[in-house]
Amino acid sequence: MNILILGATGFIGSVVAARLVADGHAVTGLGRNPARARLKQPAIDWPQADLSRMTKPEDWENLLKDRHVVVNCAGALQDGLSDDLTATQADAMLALYAAAQRSRRLIVQISARTAGAAGDLPFLATKRRADEALAASGLPYLILRPALVLGRNAHGGSSLIRALAAFPLALPLTHAQSPVETLSVDDVAEAVSQAVAGQLRGDIVLASDEVLTLAELVRLHRQWLGLPTARVVSLAPWLARPVTWFADLAGLLGWRSPLRSTAMTVMSEGIKSAKAQSALAATSAAATLAANPSGVQDLWFARLYLLKPLVIAGLSVFWLLSGLIPLLALEKTSTHFLPFMPEAAATALTLVTCLIDIALGAAVLVRPLAKRALLGMLAVSLAYLAGATMLEPALWLDPLGPLVKVLPSILLTLTALATLDER
Template sequence: MRVLVTGATGLIGQSVCARLAADGHVVLGASRSARPPAFGAVSRWIRVDFGQADDPDLWRPHLEGVEAVVNCVGVLQDNAREDTTAAHAGGAAALFRACAAAGIRRVVHFSAIGVDRQQASAFSASKLEGDRALMALDLDWVILRPSVVLGGPVFGASALIRGLAVLPVLPVMPETGPLQVVALEDVVETVAFVVQPDRPARLALELAGPERLSFAEVVALHRVWLGWRPARTLALPRWAAGLLYRLGDLAGRLGWRPPLRSTARREIRHGAVGDPGPWTQITGIRPRSLAEALRARPASVQERWFAGLYPIKPVLFVVLVLFWTLTAVISLTTGFENGLELMHRARTGALAGPGVVAGALADLAIGLAIAWRPTARRGLWAAIGLSCFYIVAGTLLLPELWNEPLGPLLKIWPILVAHFVALAILDER
């Protein structure tokens, strides 16, 4: 068949695309990403932002010849770049109406487990709204409501679990419910089954694992899988957990996507549990336990690298932002006279004062650019360029700085390396 997969660059979407292509389907991928993968299972990429695609007419040109649609779009929380209601309700409803108008009967839609029982946040409320928009149409729809999905690719909560697994002391959040985590491979197998036109339709299935685990138990199993000794646990007080969630919200307002945000706090209180019985009865798929799924995928050195780098990433970016912004503040305040002295030593004459101010403003611009996710990459490259300029200018104008005991020019080199590391681990997916 010719299948359109929306959210095709996400954790579930990219694996669905690979599986459908392997089954012989022609896969069209829709994503808001400006840079879709150059190589992969998708025959044609369509750039569509669900948050702005609330008109069915916008979808109809992309549905020509399509026989089935799999909607994998999902965002955790409203921020500067994402709108849960627009993505889960408005954009999804427009897509579903366009499918009905185009005569596309088979629509597979990813929701979230438990949204029909309680709506703890805008995430679950908007997911339920999208479900209802689909169920109201005369289509052969299948709604899949997975629990926390874990597999080879990692993003969001699945990445957080691996990052926490590296810590010798595991911080345990208060008020967290049980989890019936589900293997990504079982989820993808389900899509391959229900996307077929002769399969049962007009049903909602909960995709949940066979066992209930605490969050700490999920992390502990991953730590064993990575080959490390069991970690000690540390129960975080509520005020500390609240601070982490608020810091996550702040990062979200700057365009980043940390898994620890207030939406996660509200959703995790109820856990992620459900009844996998109807799923198995209809599809014949027996969901694997987490231990079974991990045993089927031995951990590689790349897995251990990712786990080790994950908790370092936010620290690295905070340090770089503080480095550039505080350098600017110091240059314009308490360190201004020292800056003038250096400029006079370099014989810059009347350019001394403006030179110090210009350097401080450049530092400030770089710090702010790195802090704002949409401009972080450009900010890092600007930091590398400015650091190289400082090395060249310092060597030409004040070569004696290479012999200074505090090494002002020598220290630029590890700073450069830190920026290249930040570039290497910048992408989330």
């Protein structure tokens, strides 16, 4: 069959795509980074498309041509600079269903449990709107509602669990006793494979029979990482509110943190369904992790995950202060250039360099601009070292180290670049 997968570069979508290719299907994938996806999965066709702009049936006509099945693995947690939930999870899906009516294509929707206290949040409300429209469309369909999905890789909530599991000395958790059901990402791929083969239809919850508390799940991941046991420290929910507030603010700037308010609200009531016994077998958390032994790269990822936002924030503060502090004493700062140029030129050069520092410090906080800002920081740092070495080499011997201090900043910038990718 010829199958279109939405969100094919994501945690779930990439595994589903690989499974369907292995099943012998021709797969076309849509994702956030098709250029890299072409290198990673060359057996898949990767056209360029943006779901948030495909909100009319005619937007889907070319993509749906000769397709037999559409699998929707796309989704986002919360509105922000990089995500529009209404456009991506609702409007685009309704347009897809309308366009698919002509040839009665099978639609497989990877959804979520949309009831409960978090049900009115945009994340679940838009999912529910799309699910209800699909069920009423008359199209052949399967709606899958997986619990917390675990696998060899990690993204979102599963990444956060690994990071918490690697916390030194103790495990600080809010909602530590919240119930959590899990399953393997391979279970989701198996269900999609069965749907494509015509064996599954309807609205199905996917979860293993095992229910763990959040604390038990984090401890299980700590054991998987090969770390010694640590005591769980249960934190009152109000203690996490400042973190959630900053995570939401970061979301407005394009960063997709699993610590945002939507995730915290979902976790407050647990990830558990009131499901009847499913005909589909689902793998327990322990079995999923045992089937995918951890390596040192998993330990590095877990330890760096929560350090990454601190590195970005630290670089931002460093560059903002580097630009703002000299502005408070512009005349004094510009005296460094007086032996080499007129006073007016020295003042202008100092002002320009300060403004560049401030611009880079602000730009690195905006996710779409972060990579260019980090590269700019490297370029400016190297230019600063080269210029200062030529004009005033004695600064290398300054006890306050104005040049030496740039070197760790460069290393921190390289670390930020190395960990910038989200997928």
